[in-house]
Amino acid sequence: MNLHSKRISLRPIENDDAQDIFEYGSNINVSRYMIWNSHKSIQDSYDYIKSIQKMYKVAPISNFGITVLHNGKEKLIGTVGLFKRLKAFQKTYELGYVLNELWWGKGYAYEACNLIINYGFKNFDIHRIEAHCVVENKGSMKVMEKLGMQREGIIRQNYIKNEIIYDLYLYSLLKSEWNVFR
Numbered sequence: 001m002n003l004h005s006k007r008i009s010l011r012p013i014e015n016d017d018a019q020d021i022f023e024y025g026s027n028i029n030v031s032r033y034m035i036w037n038s039h040k041s042i043q044d045s046y047d048y049i050k051s052i053q054k055m056y057k058v059a060p061i062s063n064f065g066i067t068v069l070h071n072g073k074e075k076l077i078g079t080v081g082l083f084k085r086l087k088a089f090q091k092t093y094e095l096g097y098v099l100n101e102l103w104w105g106k107g108y109a110y111e112a113c114n115l116i117i118n119y120g121f122k123n124f125d126i127h128r129i130e131a132h133c134v135v136e137n138k139g140s141m142k143v144m145e146k147l148g149m150q151r152e153g154i155i156r157q158n159y160i161k162n163e164i165i166y167d168l169y170l171y172s173l174l175k176s177e178w179n180v181f182r
C-alpha cells in the first residue's frame with residue numbers, strides 16, 4: 001500500500017530507511033514521550049525495521065514511513081500507523097505517529113494522520129480511532145485536535161518513562177464524526 005497527498009507519501013518501511021530512522025530515533029526530543037528509547041546505534045534502527053516488517057503480516061496498517069521529496073530524493077521523516085486494539089475492542093484502532101524534529105510544526109504529522117485515517121475508515125471495519133499523548137506534549141495535542149479528535153479526558157499516572165510518571169490525554173474519533181468532519 002502506498003498513499004499520497006500533495007506533499008507526502010506513505011509507504012512500507014524498508015531496510016534502506018535505517019539512516020533516516022536513526023536520524024530522528026536518536027534524538028531525545030523526538031523520543032522523550034515515545035514508548036521506545038532513543039536509538040543508540042544504527043543497529044537499533046535496523047532492529048526496529050525488522051520488527052515492523054514482521055508486524056505487516058498481522059497488522060497491515062501498523063507502521064508506514066512518511067516520506068517527502070527533499071533535495072531531489074525521497075527522505076523518510078517519520079512513521080504513522082493504526083494499531084488494532086484488544087479483541088474486546090474489535091473495531092477500535094489506535095493512531096500512532098512520530099516525526100523527525102526538523103519537520104515539526106509544518107503540518108506533516110497532520111497530513112500523514114489524515115491519510116492513514118481516511119484509508120483506515122474506508123478499507124477496514126473501524127468504528128473508533130483512539131490516540132494518547134502525554135499532557136505536556138502540546139504539539140501532539142494540536143495534531144489530534146486539528147484532525148477533529150475529541151479529548152475524552154485524562155488517564156492519570158498511566159505512563160512511566162525513565163522513572164517519570166506522566167498523565168495522558170485520551171482522544172478519540174468515531175467513523176460517523178469523520179464522515180461529518182470531512
